[in-house]
Amino acid sequence: MPRSTVASVLASLLLVPLVTSPAHAAREAPRLPEAVGAGGVVSSVDPDASQIGIDVLRRGGNAVDAAVAVAAALGVTDPFSAGMGGGGFLVHYDARTQRVSTLDGRETAPASADADLFVEDGAAIPFAEAVTSGLSVGVPGTPRLWQRALQRWGTYSLDRALRPAEDLARRGFTVDATFNRQVTDNAARFADFTSTRALYLPAGAPPPVGSTFRNPDLADTYRELRRDGVDALYRGAVGRDLVAAVRQPPVVPGATREVRPGDLTAADLRHYDAPRREPGQVRYRGLDVFGMAPPSSGGTTVGEALNILETTDLGAESPVQYLHRFLEASRLSFADRNRWVGDPAFADVPTRELLSQRFADSRACLIDPTKALTSPVAPGDPRNPVPCGTSGEPAATPYEGTDTTHLTVADRWGDVVAFTLTIEQEGGSGIVVPGRGFLLNNELTDFSFTPVTPGVPDPNLPGPGKRPRSSMSPTIVLDHGEPVLALGSPGGASIITTVLQVLTGRLDRGQPLVQAIAAPRASQRNTVSTQAEAAFLAAPEAQSLRDLGHRFTSSREIGSVTAVERLPDGRWRAAAEPTRRGGGAARAVRPSRP
Ligand code: GLU
Numbered sequence: 261m262p263r264s265t266v267a268s269v270l271a272s273l274l275l276v277p278l279v280t281s282p283a284h285a286a287r288e289a290p291r292l293p294e295a296v297g298a299g300g301v302v303s304s305v306d307p308d309a310s311q312i313g314i315d316v317l318r319r320g321g322n323a324v325d326a327a328v329a330v331a332a333a334l335g336v337t338d339p340f341s342a343g344m345g346g347g348g349f350l351v352h353y354d355a356r357t358q359r360v361s362t363l364d365g366r367e368t369a370p371a372s373a374d375a376d377l378f379v380e381d382g383a384a385i386p387f388a389e390a391v392t393s394g395l396s397v398g399v400p401g402t403p404r405l406w407q408r409a410l411q412r413w414g415t416y417s418l419d420r421a422l423r424p425a426e427d428l429a430r431r432g433f434t435v436d437a438t439f440n441r442q443v444t445d446n447a448a449r450f451a452d453f454t455s456t457r458a459l460y461l462p463a464g465a466p467p468p469v470g471s472t473f474r475n476p477d478l479a480d481t482y483r484e485l486r487r488d489g490v491d492a493l494y495r496g497a498v499g500r501d502l503v504a505a506v507r508q509p510p511v512v513p514g515a516t517r518e519v520r521p522g523d524l525t526a527a528d529l530r531h532y533d534a535p536r537r538e539p540g541q542v543r544y545r546g547l548d549v550f551g552m553a554p555p556s557s558g559g560t561t562v563g564e565a566l567n568i569l570e571t572t573d574l575g576a577e578s579p580v581q582y583l584h585r586f587l588e589a590s591r592l593s594f595a596d597r598n599r600w601v602g603d604p605a606f607a608d609v610p611t612r613e614l615l616s617q618r619f620a621d622s623r624a625c626l627i628d629p630t631k632a633l634t635s636p637v638a639p640g641d642p643r644n645p646v647p648c649g650t651s652g653e654p655a656a657t658p659y660e661g662t663d664t665t666h667l668t669v670a671d672r673w674g675d676v677v678a679f680t681l682t683i684e685q686e687g688g689s690g691i692v693v694p695g696r697g698f699l700l701n702n703e704l705t706d707f708s709f710t711p712v713t714p715g716v717p718d719p720n721l722p723g724p725g726k727r728p729r730s731s732m733s734p735t736i737v738l739d740h741g742e743p744v745l746a747l748g749s750p751g752g753a754s755i756i757t758t759v760l761q762v763l764t765g766r767l768d769r770g771q772p773l774v775q776a777i778a779a780p781r782a783s784q785r786n787t788v789s790t791q792a793e794a795a796f797l798a799a800p801e802a803q804s805l806r807d808l809g810h811r812f813t814s815s816r817e818i819g820s821v822t823a824v825e826r827l828p829d830g831r832w833r834a835a836a837e838p839t840r841r842g843g844g845a846a847r848a849v850r851p852s853r854p
């Protein structure tokens with residue numbers, strides 16, 4: 261570097277604190293991977309959002325009130341993962357009735373969609389083009405889910421639950437490295453939409469780390485929802501603006517990107533609901549594990565894998581055999597997921613059979629302790645399980661985005677919420693609804709664009725009003741009707757393996773919860789190579805797994821878990837990532853020593 265350049269770089273470094281002092285005056289709230297205490301706990305990826313949840317609990321709100329408040333706050337501080345332009349799934353434990361229920365806030369395709377939604381001239385359009393388009397935007401389910409959850413279990417009105425998030429959007433928060441990186445990663449496409457550019461690239465660049473970011477448009481939108489209810493979106497002015505943005509994306513004049521419009525209508529918004537669904541349920545080591553049933557594949561795939569693992573005492577296995585079995589159970593259950601799971605309103609999904617121990621036994625029989633299976637392995641037939649049998653051609657695991665967010669809450673009464681919400685890809689479709697301050701999802705790219713394996717029936721092709729298959733796996737574990745653990749993660753299809761790894765790490769291997777979350781991750785989804793983090797590959801077990809025939813590709817980061825667990829003395833532990841995504845924020849209403 262020439263000396264003059266060195267000098268000017270040094271000068272600019274020295275100047276940084278001076279020129280940006282107002283921004284740097286803002287201090288980021290601390291991130292903590294663990295909090296133990298009474299009165300309720302919250303765990304999310306973001307300190308401001310977790311604090312809002314704690315404030316709700318402290319003022320007497322319950323777990324659902326807090327979950328909606330936290331989710332709305334994440335729409336402000338974690339807007340590239342989730343927000344009111346997206347969808348999600350919520351699992352709820354009611355301490356009074358000891359019942360677990362779920363709400364399905366998954367986005368739906370427009371009524372005009374058919375199996376060829378992403379096909380042009382006989383071929384699938386390029387994935388990246390589908391992502392940044394109006395075509396991939398499904399009807400947002402998150403606001404309707406908030407409303408249904410509050411109606412059913414909450415004590416707060418939507419007005420009250422959204423107030424802290426509105427204040428946060430107006431007052432602003434301190435930009436952290438993750439927020440800055442997410443805008444930087446998306447800068448090229450954000451720059452191509454007038455609305456997105458204005459909001460996230462002010463002055464032509466991503467908001468700097470340490471600066472204060474405000475979103476007054478989103479604050480006003482939340483205020484409209486507080487005043488008019490979610491009808492503001494499903495029947496009102498917010499919805500009109502949303503439909504306009506989908507049908508005519510606000511592309512910057514002169515931008516060369518091909519941005520296809522979508523065919524979403526006001527009627528699609530009007531017809532949307534977030535129905536209650538029976539949870540997927542398995543028994544594992546005497547505990548009851550509840551997850552999300554289809555259209556998410558989370559509950560059936562985590563559940564089937566647990567059932568497969570139930571056949572061995574994982575706690576007694578060597579570290580290598582434990583990991584070998586974890587990878588093989590994931591491999592097999594993904595083969596079945598890909599073949600059988602889609603929106604149950606459109607495909608005949610054998611949910612109960614996928615979760616049966618008899619089916620899992622027929623699959624577990626394929627696991628050889630001395631040798632890894634070779635993927636893709638063929639699915640089994642859950643309706644007619646044949647020991648060690650397979651049925652038909654394997655179906656591949658398609659790509660899904662990895663940037664959802666998950667929050668977990670428990671209140672003083674013992675109610676628990678596990679809530680995963682998303683706009684699919686990091687930054688969703690890249691389209692901010694003009695004047696409204698929130699990004700639209702690209703959830704419809706979770707459909708198969710064409711049958712994933714020619715000749716194999718694919719339950720996940722697009723259809724009118726259909727919900728794309730998800731991998732979101734909000735999970736609650738009960739012991740004789742009492743909650744012991746709740747968790748979830750982002751990560752697209754790797755959500756499933758992440759939740760499975762943390763569950764087995766905690767329940768079978770006896771790892772403390774934060775350690776189970778921090779453990780290096782691997783994700784096997786019926787592909788030839790298993791994705792693994794660098795720390796996993798550096799561990800001695802990785803070589804032994806290779807010796808068994810496992811192959812690995814390196815992945816920067818897999819998942820970002822938040823969880824809560826009940827302690828024997830009745831207190832709760834909230835847990836989050838120590839380092840992934842910059843570390844999460846666990847909080848307790850009345851913190852005490854672990
Ligand atoms: N769209 C994915 C799903 O529904 C989630 C994406 C993510 O984790 O970012 O499973």
